[in-house]
Amino acid sequence: MMFQPRKILTPTDFSTHAERAFDMALSIASRYQARVFLLHVINNSIQQYAGDYGIDKNTMERVMSEIIVFVNEKLKETLLLDHDPRQIKVIQEVRHGKPSEEIIKETCERKIDLLVMASHGKTSMNHFLMGSVTERVIQEVKCPVLLMRSHLRKEA
Numbered sequence: 001m002m003f004q005p006r007k008i009l010t011p012t013d014f015s016t017h018a019e020r021a022f023d024m025a026l027s028i029a030s031r032y033q034a035r036v037f038l039l040h041v042i043n044n045s046i047q048q049y050a051g052d053y054g055i056d057k058n059t060m061e062r063v064m065s066e067i068i069v070f071v072n073e074k075l076k077e078t079l080l081l082d083h084d085p086r087q088i089k090v091i092q093e094v095r096h097g098k099p100s101e102e103i104i105k106e107t108c109e110r111k112i113d114l115l116v117m118a119s120h121g122k123t124s125m126n127h128f129l130m131g132s133v134t135e136r137v138i139q140e141v142k143c144p145v146l147l148m149r150s151h152l153r154k155e156a
Contacts (some may be wrong), residue, residue: 004032005113005114006034007037007112008036008112008116009036009039009103009106009107009112009114010025010036010116010117011041011115011133011137012038012040013099014078015120017118017119017120017148018117020118021118021148022036022038022078025116026090028116028146030087035089036091037091037093037112038075038090038091039106040075040095041094041095041097041099041103042064042095042097044096044097044098068094072092075092079092100136100140103117103141104136104137104141107141107142108142112143113143114144114146115141115144116146116148117147119147120132120134
């Protein structure tokens, strides 16, 4: 029996690498009439930093509200640029928490058949400081993962 995903999850940090993964998810979804879930996780560490620097609760709530508006606008922008809504159903999702944990939860809660994600996000410094979200996710998820390499080798 051939693998035919019906629910595809693509996490995004809005990097070009994540855009490539989303494009691949759309291509696969088109072939198998699957739904795509486009997920962005707002890292809760921002709230910890606010506490560390004595930022008051009202200011932090205002900042978080602005982040949520920004993220939703970026998700809509990504959808408008990358796909025809008549062909593939894409569901936007914004979660709060630790990115790796929220991606894993999303795969379980939505019973995702295929996870398509970039091998690297925005910066290698984040990778150095916090470890790789991708590494944590692929160790924990139960569904197949299609990992989009961020640096393709040049043809010889």
